[in-house]
Amino acid sequence: MRMPIEPFRIKVVEPIRFTTREERQQLLRAARYNVFRLRSEDVLIDLLTDSGTAAMSDLQWAALLRGDEAYAGARSYYRFEEAVRQLTGYRHIFPVHQGRAAEHLLFAVLGGPGKLIPSNTHFDTTRANIEHTGAQAIDLPIPEALNPVHPHPFKGNMNVEALEELIRSVGPERIPVCLMTLTNNTLGGHPVSLENLRQVRQLLQRYGIPLFLDACRFAENAYLIKLREQSQAHRSVADIARELFSLADGCFLSAKKDGLANIGGFLALNDDELAERIRHLLILYEGFPTYGGLAGRDLEAIAQGLQEVLQEEYLRYRIGSVAYLAELLRQAQIPIIEPPGGHAVFIDAAAFAPQIPPEHFPGQAIVCGLYVQAGVRAVEVGSLMMGGSNSRGALLELVRLALPRRVYTQTHLEYVAEALAELYAERSHLRGFRLVRAAPFLRHFTAELEPL
Numbered sequence: 001m002r003m004p005i006e007p008f009r010i011k012v013v014e015p016i017r018f019t020t021r022e023e024r025q026q027l028l029r030a031a032r033y034n035v036f037r038l039r040s041e042d043v044l045i046d047l048l049t050d051s052g053t054a055a056m057s058d059l060q061w062a063a064l065l066r067g068d069e070a071y072a073g074a075r076s077y078y079r080f081e082e083a084v085r086q087l088t089g090y091r092h093i094f095p096v097h098q099g100r101a102a103e104h105l106l107f108a109v110l111g112g113p114g115k116l117i118p119s120n121t122h123f124d125t126t127r128a129n130i131e132h133t134g135a136q137a138i139d140l141p142i143p144e145a146l147n148p149v150h151p152h153p154f155k156g157n158m159n160v161e162a163l164e165e166l167i168r169s170v171g172p173e174r175i176p177v178c179l180m181t182l183t184n185n186t187l188g189g190h191p192v193s194l195e196n197l198r199q200v201r202q203l204l205q206r207y208g209i210p211l212f213l214d215a216c217r218f219a220e221n222a223y224l225i226k227l228r229e230q231s232q233a234h235r236s237v238a239d240i241a242r243e244l245f246s247l248a249d250g251c252f253l254s255a256k257k258d259g260l261a262n263i264g265g266f267l268a269l270n271d272d273e274l275a276e277r278i279r280h281l282l283i284l285y286e287g288f289p290t291y292g293g294l295a296g297r298d299l300e301a302i303a304q305g306l307q308e309v310l311q312e313e314y315l316r317y318r319i320g321s322v323a324y325l326a327e328l329l330r331q332a333q334i335p336i337i338e339p340p341g342g343h344a345v346f347i348d349a350a351a352f353a354p355q356i357p358p359e360h361f362p363g364q365a366i367v368c369g370l371y372v373q374a375g376v377r378a379v380e381v382g383s384l385m386m387g388g389s390n391s392r393g394a395l396l397e398l399v400r401l402a403l404p405r406r407v408y409t410q411t412h413l414e415y416v417a418e419a420l421a422e423l424y425a426e427r428s429h430l431r432g433f434r435l436v437r438a439a440p441f442l443r444h445f446t447a448e449l450e451p452l
């Protein structure tokens with residue numbers, strides 16, 4: 001049998017609410033054409049993000065009851081620490097309330113004016129946390145990553161030559177750390193190859209620059225390595241994942257992604273001195289180092305989730321769902337970013353709505369159109385998300401359809417594809433938007449817009 005099925009059965013259900021097209025038009029107007037401002041009960045299928053939206057397993061729910069809520073030295077912390085150490089091998093392990101808290105702590109210590117922090121591509125919160133310290137966040141993707149239809153299997157890779165050129169031109173002392181984002185969320189959820197990570201590691205070692213992983217989707221990246229990197233096909237995903245971590249000096253991770261949890265994250269690293277400075281800041285901003293802003297039960301859910309996420313039947317279903325949605329969109333001729341990656345299908349908004357220039361947010365026009373059409377919530381990843389006074393602007397104009405983990409069935413995905421096909425047939429009617437109000441950074445969360 002080759003038919004991939006959901007590797008679980010459903011024990012609890014949550015009804016979703018149907019609305020009419022007229023209701024949705026009104027709701028969207030009231031939300032100022034920003035889908036972050038909609039109430040989730042007004043959304044039928046929510047593909048806004050795969051962050052914190054996973055369905056927990058029966059074992060995770062059971063683990064919540066084991067939560068030890070002691071302020072210091074809780075049993076749940078040690079279970080969490082053991083799970084993270086088994087996976088990553090790092091010496092110091094700090095829980096945090098979510099990924100960006102780890103970014104804040106790390107860059108508060110390593111960032112600052114005059115510093116440059118390169119990455120294959122920074123995620124929006126990572127970039128914002130780096131720039132907030134006065135340092136510069138630099139994206140060095142491979143050129144193929146900027147070509148939406150290029151079939152390169154590892155478009156998440158770092159441009160190693162460009163990295164070396166940067167190090168030579170500014171000097172290694174201005175680069176306190178280099179990041180690799182696994183998978184690359186900003187440009188299409190593409191994986192990084194093991195070969196590329198090894199090359200980056202070698203180069204950085206020559207110059208004495210530490211390497212950290214932004215490892216939110218480490219399991220999806222490891223599975224895509226197994227599928228796409230021929231020399232790795234024989235290995236277990238867990239084994240590949242452990243090698244990924246072993247190539248870096250530390251990592252931060254939002255457990256809301258491949259932790260299969262609804263909240264939480266961690267920062268883990270080997271350097272004793274750096275760990276000492278981070279521990280002090282952690283106490284100041286997050287909480288005592290054995291809970292880091294989380295409840296003991298959250299630590300239990302993450303410890304369990306980190307084990308489940310590496311199960312290969314789960315990953316086959318997970319990556320298979322993304323590939324299936326991508327195939328349905330391809331059949332409808334909708335331009336998508338190829339090849340599809342780990343957690344989402346990305347639509348090439350510039351090709352979908354070429355009549356709308358970047359400054360009028362073609363991705364946002366598609367997002368709003370899709371909501372009105374079918375009650376489906378997606379998100380713009382383009383000039384609205386990546387623009388703003390503090391940023392470098394968007395490299396691509398995209399719409400992301402992010403799949404929450406273990407939440408939607410094949411039928412839900414078919415419904416989404418049908419809605420998009422209908423919208424695509426009427427794409428010439430799509431109009432752009434104008435910004436009415438925007439914050440100086442991470443503006444997409446709260447911005448207000450007006451149709452042109």
Ligand SMILES: *Cc1c(COP(=O)(O)O)cnc(C)c1O
Pocket residue numbers: 051098099100101123125126181183185214216254255256257265
């Ligand atoms: C989600 C995410 C983060 C930030 O994590 P939060 O838990 O949302 O704060 C950082 N990097 C990447 C690649 C992400 O996807």
